Amino acid sequence: MPHEHDDNNAHTLLPSEPALRVRALETILTRKGLVSAETLTEIIDIYAHKIGPHIGAKIVARAWTDPDFKQALLTNAETVLGEMGLAGRQGEHVQVVENTADIHNMVVCTLCSCYPWPLLGIPPSWYKSDAYRKRAVREPRTVLAEFGMMPHPSQSVRVWDSTAEMRYLVLPMMPAAAAGCDAEALAQWVTRDSMIGTGSPKAPQI
Numbered sequence: 001m002p003h004e005h006d007d008n009n010a011h012t013l014l015p016s017e018p019a020l021r022v023r024a025l026e027t028i029l030t031r032k033g034l035v036s037a038e039t040l041t042e043i044i045d046i047y048a049h050k051i052g053p054h055i056g057a058k059i060v061a062r063a064w065t066d067p068d069f070k071q072a073l074l075t076n077a078e079t080v081l082g083e084m085g086l087a088g089r090q091g092e093h094v095q096v097v098e099n100t101a102d103i104h105n106m107v108v109c110t111l112c113s114c115y116p117w118p119l120l121g122i123p124p125s126w127y128k129s130d131a132y133r134k135r136a137v138r139e140p141r142t143v144l145a146e147f148g149m150m151p152h153p154s155q156s157v158r159v160w161d162s163t164a165e166m167r168y169l170v171l172p173m174m175p176a177a178a179a180g181c182d183a184e185a186l187a188q189w190v191t192r193d194s195m196i197g198t199g200s201p202k203a204p205q206i
């Protein structure tokens, strides 16, 4: 699968002191009038407080309870998510891949950190690490085991390599123990990692 990026491998070029570099960039951009401080604050607020895995969790929970929605999501996620206002900012092209009794899906970006931001927020640091990016493809079951995730030996593990053109969201299997819950309650079971494929849905902590 081709893996072309529009970000020039930005993550692998990040220096070891990213906070300092970010501050320097912010200063230059605001001084040159390219970005206003208010806009930056707004963007940071959106990703810190408004966009996160709870959005993807609602999508998954709805798919678990609404077969027509699930079918549409698996067939044409872009249209479905676009109609829900969840496109844009690294979410234009998204494919939803379903875990089944036969297949366990996991997502990686081998070149940098492509990720469905509008559905999951900012990627976790391990997702961007060299180790995960290399090993997820070479030894997916070993990596999954380190996350405490053990797909059944009869399940094949399918690794999806994200690109700037296509991001992936895993639709995990609904736990049997969650049967009978409504969509709102089910969303509480859906973890971020279960939508990357490195974890399972979990009973919510009360």
Ligand code: FE
Binding pocket: 005, 109, 110, 111, 112, 113, 114, 115, 162, 163, 164
């Ligand atoms: Fe990437």
